[in-house]
Amino acid sequence: MKSYIWLQTADGSIQQVEEEAAMFCPMICQEVLQTGMGSSKAYAISLPQRVNPAILGLILDYCRFHQVQGRSNKERKTFDEKFIRMDTKKLCELTSAADSLQLKPLVDLTSRALARIIEGKTPEEIRETFHLPDDLTEEEKLEPLRNITDDPRIRLLNRLYARKRKELKERKKLKDVEVEEEPKDERSVEDLLSFINGADGDTKETRANKNKKKNRRRKDHAKDLSQNANENDKELNPLTSAYHNGNFDNASASQHSMMQNLPAVNFSPKFEFIDGDMDDDLDPAMKEELDREVEDFARRLNSDWPERMQILSLGQDRRLVPISMNSSGSTHMYTSMFFILS
């Protein structure tokens, strides 16, 4: 004799459902066990508002299939893939309903389906799919700022660094080629023993290399501090430029805010990466030349700054507002736009 549970949806209609299927939903299960409701029509369990009869039908189909014990994972997966094929509207309703019934596996399934719908679409397409109102102003969406690397001088500087780094990497590659090799070694022990007293172990050499790298990094730290200070500040400026977006018209803002040195943001520069991999064997002449070029540029860029600072301070009447973790909707938050579209 099959037993049934009575469920009532928000619109007042009452249905009778097989017990095993209904009990698969944690919320219904809990109601039955805690309050004893659902055993007759008069005492039907009231389902949350988000569950309408049509959606309830779908949910029960899902429950009926999955509550059967003996099914293989493959069978379940195939069922899920077919089950999830429905229009977006129904999918959203189903997600909402499954959530209110605390049916986590179904919520996961529908969320994944919704994620697949959203992924890769442009904002316009997403808005159309889900009927979202396009109610942000153009300002709020914000034009993307000119990318900081568009400035020709900074680009040149980056190129120099890239060249220098590449140079160092070639040198290092030649030296460390043993380290990169797959260390798998299938020689028999007898063979190895015959080599042991001969060539010195590879491992010793590579370890020495790494130590050299570490030491060099520390030595160069002090030297590079002054030279690199300005470059790094520039790189970090995009963060701050965001704050000033709304106050200037975009053209001038992007130009000037890039160059502004921001006192409020405190970055302790650590330069391990820029010259950290300096190899002892780098050709000294080459090294000098590159160093000189880099210093030159740094100086030139520095000299421009005092003038730019002046222009900036004239136009600025808003101080930097620190971000607060739990605030919502204040103007400083609309910075999220500026990098999305870049």
Next chain:
Amino acid sequence: MGDVMGPDLISDLPQSIIESILMKIPIRDAVRTSILSSKWRYKWSSITQLVFDDKCAPFSCDREVVGRSVAKFITRVLFLHQGPIHKFQITNSKLQSCPEIDQWILYLSRNDIKELVMELGDGEFFRIPSSLFNCRKLRRLELSRCELDPPLCFKGFMCLRSLGLHQVLISPDAVESLISKCPLLESLSVSYFDNLALTIRAPNLKHLYLEGEFKDIYLEDAPFLVEISIAMYMTDDIAEHFEQSSNCNFVKFLGGVPNLEKLVGLIYFTKYLSIGIDSVHLPIMYNNLETIELYQVNFEDTKEILVILHLITSSPNLKELQISGSSNIAVAADFPDLDFWEKECLSDTTLNKLKTVKLSEMGGWPHEIEFMKYLLGRSPVLETLNIIPCVFDMENNLRMLMELVKCRRASTQAEVVFYRE
């Protein structure tokens, strides 16, 4: 400002569902949702999982530019994010070591980080800042190619369940200390260390994965280990160490793991276990051990064969056995010590649960054939014996087949499947 196309389908779903949807799409798409509508502006900013993989950077041939762009992106996302961050993962092959890493990890240490995965671009090493050791709620830590230097006063990660260190520069003492200071550690994966002698004290450890040039591995305190996978590489130093070692590695390694269910050993693992094996009386029984996989076993070395025999006779519930021979034995010894097998056949042990056996890289050498005969003669419920020869040499293979056809089988259902190239 848009025309009404119908009611908004999705924006009123509970925030937890929206967040779970946003965490299932690439982070760039998730952040882009902030321009969809006014309701969507900050929905993304409280997601608790931030994953920056190769999808998050625009495609470009210039690795430097892409690397910088990714670093900037990460900094911006962190700055705009609100609330706790439970999972933070960087596995981007273009990102290079940069000063911002220190700030990111500092920020994460203040935001309840639970899972941290850091793997930068190929060949890039970076230094882990000390703020990592303030991440009290850390449950999972995976680091690749970095320098790790725990402070002396570090008391350990009290919640850490899973630790993975790959090509990490850290002193051996610090590694051992780190492992032993994480009381809840269940899963440990350490790879590509040089010449490490590792002692593991992890009372809750269940899964162990080691790969690299290890001199010694001593499982001093890991009684709940369920799964072990070890790949031991060889160097001249290590070979010398093996020669001079007077330990009994079998006991040191497997003496304290009675709950073992699966054992996988690669490259020089059997060689490592074979040191000191002569003097061993089987230390314990492995009643839960159901799967054994040993690769690159040198069948010319009777000590290594002894390791296998010890293992299988100590595992009454062994179901699956996979052995792969060493394929670079060009010629077998002229007088193989077949007396060895006479001695072994004196014992009566049968492999009562053994069902599947797979032997690969078989050269058809005498010891290998004796081993096959040993298995066939003692496995009453054997169902399949797969043999994959390493070299399709008619002579050797023919010899192998002839011997197999001759030998006695304990199981009436045993199928011997011989694979041709």
